[in-house]
Amino acid sequence: MSDLDIQIPTAFDPFADAKAEDSGAGSKEYVHIRIQQRNGRKSLTTVQGLKKEFSYNKILKDLKKEFCCNGTVVQDPELGQVIQLQGDQRKNVSTFLVQAGIVKKEHIKIHGF
Amino acid sequence: MADENQLDAKDEVAELAPFDPTKKKKKKKVTIQDTEDDSVDKLAEKTENLSVSEGLESTFAGLKKKKKKPVETSILNEDTGDAGEDLDDHAGEDDKGDGLVPEHRYPWEGSDRDYEYEELLGRVFNILRENNPELAGDRRRTVMRPPQVLREGTKKTVFVNFMDLCKTMHRQPDHVMTFLLAELGTSGSLDGQQRLVVKGRFAPKNFEGILRRYVNEYVICLGCKSPDTILSKENRLFFLRCEKCGSGRSVAPIKAGFVARVGRRNAGT
Ligand SMILES: [Zn+2]
DSSP states (O other): OHHHHHHSOOSOOTTHHHHHHHHHTGGGTOEEEEEEEOSTTOEEEEEEOOOTTSOHHHHHHHHHHHHTOOEEEEEETTTEEEEEEESOOHHHHHHHHHHTTSSOGGGEEEOOO | OHHHHHHHHHHHTTTTTTOOSOHHHHHHHHHHHHHHHHHHHHHHHHHHHHHHSTTOSOHHHHHHHHHHHHHHHHHHTGGGHHHHHHHHHHHHHHHHHHHHSGGGSSTTTTSOOOOOHHHHHHHHHHHHHHHOGGGSSOOOOOOOOOOOEEEETTTEEEETTHHHHHHHHTOOHHHHHHHHHHHHTSOEEEOTTSOEEEESOOOHHHHHHHHHHHHHHHTSOTTTOOSOEEEEEETTEEEEEETTTOOEEEEOOOOOOOOOOOSOGGGOO
């Protein structure tokens, strides 16, 4: 019902604000997997938005072992903990997270090119 | 014929052809083009066939015969070389003439063989295109030119036609730029010639992929797939309103998200 409301192009939807806030900080529901270029052909994969209940270090350990790459957990003042992995592991991470049942597939957003 | 040329042109830019939100659609489109090409080819074969050797069943046989024939004649007429050339010329003209004659619009005309599925399909789509182009599936799509990219030094990439593409999408360059940079996970800015200079090395198809996502998220109307939309900011929310069907939706603001510190360790802090 509320979804329908939002589709109607009305001037002002009192609830739109709150909802958009949620999706805007989308980090709350989405797990963002990003890639960043480093020098040369090196790159970096970051995983942001995993639920706080999870032990990041445990996940990181598994990821590192699974993909044979190094990585670390970074504390970001705004976004909380973020996992960093060496290389472009976006596909790997996404399949891993889904298979391990940590995140649902539709809640993963892969960014980058 | 003009129609075919147009198609060909589109074919050339098939790579960028892109901003089709539904893959299914794209697939369909491709097959249409294929069949069209096929039927055109067949048309050509058939006309050749008709002009040279009438009543031959197999088009291939006809083709072969046709190819051989002029050679033979030229060999035969070798002593009078001019005559041979004349013959060839005439044959060529005849072919062209046949192609233009409207009676041979369809490959099966002039024979009593069965229609082939592809041919009929091609015919249907030709008629559709003539009468109701919007139903033929290739309603004037927002064809965007592929991103042109230059390398600046070894560490920067220049997106040359960035402004052009913004204009085709009818979006603020700022908005597009924010999205591009957020997705690429890098920084960049516009230079004096309004080109987008981005830190890092990126291929044109990198930009293309991201632009495609941008179009899906911030340009295309979900209801009618029309790209005639307006992106406006209301109460610090972004709204996408369709000019065609009037539907609207809110779109997520662009968030850069986490950007890892890359580069020299002692740069900051
Ligand atoms: Zn619409």
